[in-house]
Amino acid sequence: MSSQRKQFPFSDFEPKWQQRWEAAAAFRTPNPGEPDFDPSKPKYYVLDMFPYPSGSGLHVGHPEGYTATDILARWRRMCGYNVLHPMGWDAFGLPAEQYAVKTGQHPAVTTANNVKHFKAQLQRIGFSYDWSREVNTTDPNYVRWTQWIFLQLYNSWFNPTTKRAESISTYTGDNPDDVRLAYVAEMPVNWCPELGTVLANEEVTDGKSEVGGFPVERRPMRQWMLRITAFAERLLEGLDALDWPESIKLLQKNWIGRSEGAFVDFTLKDGGDNFTVYTTRPDTLFGATYMVLAPEHPLVAQITSTEQKEAVENYVRTVASKSERDRQDASKEKTGVFTGAYAINPVNGASIPIWIADYVLTGYGTGAIMAVPAHDDRDHAFATKFNLPIVKVVQESPSPGDASVPPATSYFTGDGVAINSGILDGLPTAEAKRKITLWLEERSLGRAAVQYKLRDWLFSRQRYWGEPFPIIWENGRHRALDESELPVRLPELHDFKPTGTAEPPLSKAKEWLRHSETAVRELNTMPQWAGSCWYYLRFCDPHNDTCFVSEEAARYWLGDGSNQPGGVDLYVGGTEHAVLHLLYSRFWHMVLHDLGFLPTPEPFQRLVNQGIILGADGQKMSKSRGNVVNPDDVINDYGADAFRLYEMFMGPLEQMKPWSMKGVEGVYRFLARVWRLVMQEDQEGRWQMSDAVADIEPTASQLRTLHATIKKVTADISTLSFNTAIAQMMVCVNELTSAEKRPASALRTLLVLLSPFAPHIAEELWERLGEKFSGFGGLAQSQDWPRHDESLLVENEVEIVLQINGKVRGRLVVSKDADREQLETAARADEKIAAQIAGKKIIKVIAVPGKLVNFVIG
């Protein structure tokens, strides 16, 4: 291909237009307050998930979503919107640091190189980003505000009364450190003794380090945490008003994991402390035949009998040495040990044994459960293995006609009617839950409760290449730095190797870590999520050095929250961020909103996930499979416009689909046909204006096709159905190609429609036509978006289908206005139909104007 003559000179005009756009700052979007800002226009904020600039450069997956948003951005501009369409770099992260460990090259250098490469690649595709708003999460001017937001979190708390984040100064309790949204806790992390470092979850596979395959263990370490759990309810409720795919909302809902149930207090048979369990099935309390504590439960050491002491201690040790993943493998057989202690069931005084087992998790509920083996699969598996009693307390409502008796050893987890449950007998599950909860509350033995699976966010990393915390330690206590001391810059290090101890790499910066005679800096850094949590805010006001985003800019670009809760109008990115990034962003946004810094309660109104692009072999693209497609190669051979167009023509945006070079050639040929609508080659092979282009009126048919195309392209862009929009433009081009003379006015409209998709060729042809015809002033991309004339689309005559019993038996051309009766009369007069209904009993006739007539005959 590359050796062949190009079908149109894209390699000449694509760079030419890119340079012109850049020189003219064609995509710069002024902010409110700037001289060229037009407040009369509505705003549209269309955002891509910004990339991590990896060393391997862009792959064809990135530009899929980017092309979609670029078309939207260009289209909205042509529709008269102020469009915010920015791009930046999520540039902190592991690969640059690991590269630094290997080569000694500073991550900042690697990052700068990669950013340069990525940016050049993106610019070659002709995206209409406002590069004057480019942000980089590693830029000290950006880090400063990331740290500033952390300070807001540190200096605020969740007021359970108002259910909002408030300044910590409104907290009246003893110790503010107990309630800060950013707090310190001992948390287990992935510690790899061989590598002498802490690993992120994604660096650990099957309990081994990704690098080297060394064993990884859980080890408690002091960590910074963010109190996202306080916002669980609001994060859940907020989803309803967002235009997100239902599947993504569901993913977040499941992640938050709300459940309703009750705390129930149990007493120990031999006295001592009481303990509390959480259950979603208080109605099965009479069926609790044993208790289970998590191995880490504080009561374990206390209650264990002397006979069981050794067994219990062994078990606790074994469990502690296991990785989180090993431990949470639900498919493995249950394990556990009897503590020797007994608890008293508050409802019936029964004495039931207390076990410990690792299937009960510390950190959820109370870390203790009442086990009801007849009505819970996990309890059932455990009871069966250890021969514990199983008492049935819920009767499954028999399905009609089902006489089969479930075996005595089975369990049933659904709703039914309470049995063997004293005061609850005969009550359906829902009522039994209510009654027993009330009963417990009246006696102060328990209370209704809501629990969430969501955990607080472990926010610190033992890494170099991340944002330093604006925190210092003095006399064993942490303290926030003053805003005026921001940004806290990373120290220059030359040795990025892990310390081999639990100390983060920043501990090597001996000078840096000393804040004063008595105070030292926090040595952890923030996770990569931190910078990506709020970049969409910075884009609104990227150069502001007095605040992270001005009130005015935020209010304009995000809206005032009155029409919709979300600020960004359209956010496009991969599903891999469905939970973490999108949940963390919502959390930060919510806090900043509560504190009065942001007008809207939610960050992203409409979310669309683009599908993954597979290799030509239908497999996931990967270097090892050798099926990776490099955008640069495609652009070299077919041009940026063809690349863009193919990315969109492959199929629906959200769908997973395989790459095909033949498909690229298809859209390339389409663009060549567009080119030849306007241009032809002379004897020497030079391109010149085609003789077929003329200043004439389009034919009726051409006009109809053109307006049908305006209508369909417009509708399809707004639903992101780019593949069908392109198909319609192909139809239009095919019709114009076959015409002897091509009306310049029709070409004009076509180029305007095409310009968001293939901006370079549209601009080039627009310019060339302008040399000879009127109506081509300015740039194609600055034209008003055309409107279709519906009256041109209505045909006077339509072909309808004649059916007998739903099967097509003939066709008929009728007036578009023909009503039901006229249709039926015309249909009966049709020869074929007449022949087939002759002598038959007509049961029913369905006539749908403009569509069909269907005879139902006996």
Added chain:
RNA sequence: GCCGGCGUGGCGAAAUGGCAGACGCAACGGACUUAAAAUCCGUUUUCGCGAAAGCGAAGUGCGGGUUCGAGUCCCGCCGCCGGCACCA
């Protein structure tokens, strides 16, 4: 195991409950050419009948259902892909 999404020609895919397969790829035939490429025109769901225009039947993963009419709606399966995974 649980929760989502998707199953339509040789391939990527289109189809407000109303002519299944638009558009593109591939293949085949023709025009142009000394020739090839490129380009342009045409054919192409499958099966049967026909020399042919055409005619008939079947057809959207499988099995049922609702409806005058189902790729589309409902019920039950199967397969593939993705997410979560002992959350009491």
